[in-house]
Amino acid sequence: MTKSRATPSQFHGGAAIEVIDVSKTFQRRGEHLAVLDRISLEAAAGEFISIIGPSGCGKSTLFNILAGLESADGGKVEVNGAVATGASEHFAYKPQKDLLFPWRRVLDNATLGLEVQGMKKKDARQLVEPLIEKFGLTGFEHCYPYELSGGMRQRVALLRTVVQGRQIVLLDEPFGALDYLTRTDLQLWLSSMWEQFHWTVVLVTHDVPEALLLSDRVYVLGNRPASVCCVLDVDLPRPRGLECIGTPRFAELEEVLLTNLRDPERANRSSSIGSAHLIGDGRVDG
């Protein structure tokens, strides 16, 4: 049966990723603008990590480097132990905007990545169709994006991202443009999807509860040039639902993150010391 090919099982799991001492400096009219200063982070296969930091701290630049859209000046990226700097084929990238193509129907938007990779439309559809229901898009397969609500559009964009069959999913502030209720819904939904599929996810956000709700580990970036100033293991039990947000532990972790984010003194002091050292030093355990 051809259907056997199209089971969502192949979208399960992911690869381990390690970012080692990645630096980036932009040159603008002869001026050097250091954006990333020896960023190091890691995610084991099937882990969900978040990068959180103040606006404009260079989170997006880091993502562009991972997605192969920009090159790093120093450091390297390893996927499953092999150097993968500048190679985009390991990463499925979900930009901030949903960027659905208005001329493609929901199903065709979801298959975009597969088609770009050269897969035939028919095969791509067969691969994506079983996931439509899980993504809450049943009945909307043949709608155009303008017919969808903001939350649905983001789900289509996420579907488009994960079906690419890449080993690591990069989410760049995926729910930033949504209203509070829709955002919370989608966060809980994404959490449950991750429980099922165990993708390796790197999430960039500046929404502290979002990072806590979804991640196994949170990396806090300091001000520009950004370096990792704090690593927080999120030991909240899974599966995490809405009730998790009300627990004292959640509040504690939230306070730790907020303090680290809001204390520029500490962040500055931290970034002046070596980042490798800092990860050990700045790690907050319980």
Added chain:
Amino acid sequence: MSLSRALTDEIEGERARPDAVTASGAGVPRSRTSRAARAVGTRLSGAWPALLGLAVLVGLWQLVVVLLKVNPTVLPSPARVASQGWMNRSALWQNTLPTIKETLIGIVAALGVSAVLSAAIDLSKPARRVVYPLLVASQSIPVLVIAPLFVIWFGFGLLPKVLVVILVTFFPTTVALLEGFNSTEPEASNLIRSMGGGRFKEFWMLRVPTALPFFFAGLRVAVSFAVMAAIFGEWVGASVGLGVYMELEKNALRTDLVFAAVVVTAALSMVLYGLTFLIQNATMPWYRHSRQIKRIK
């Protein structure tokens, strides 16, 4: 100038199009045919004011000619134009057909030219540097001068008229396509690149569909010049066509038949103009609806 205005209108509309539509717009769409029927109905009912205005104008014209007893050689009454035009309908039709043919062949050829040129300019920087200035220069050649040369070079047949039509119509569509390609969101380009797509995939899957609304704006401008260009080509040198017919009847002091030919010309232009909307709605069903929603909001 109508070119820039039409382009700006369409483009402004495109920019303002909302990225997201709230849940009120969500729902399984109704059948396509009922939508199409409604759209045609809306368009026709929208035409009533224009028709009314035209009727008033024609009525006034008739009144003035009758009351002042104007010599029909100077200004024939609309009734006379209609009756004489109808009596000479076979001659009119025989001269209309070649004009339609030249116009359509010219437009299709011009579309081919502008597709090739705009793609080359968009995909290669050297082409942009070399070809773009030449395009602009080509538009400063007066058609008045070049059309007779076409007759000298290519004779009295179909080709010189088609060339005039191409010369007049390829520019608006080329510029519109280039503008359209350039309006592609850089983030969307990055998305395609992150998926492993190269320059050509990006062009075909992203830049071309993005440019479509712009293209149709340009096409409407082109189409409204096309019939006039064909007639001008005939007027310079041909044996048959509306341009020849008008010239002959003018020399015979049959002003009424000249007017009849003008009416046919205007009708041709309007039909072509309307066709662009039909083709647009067929190729971009998503576009009209998303704009309707915007208007409601």
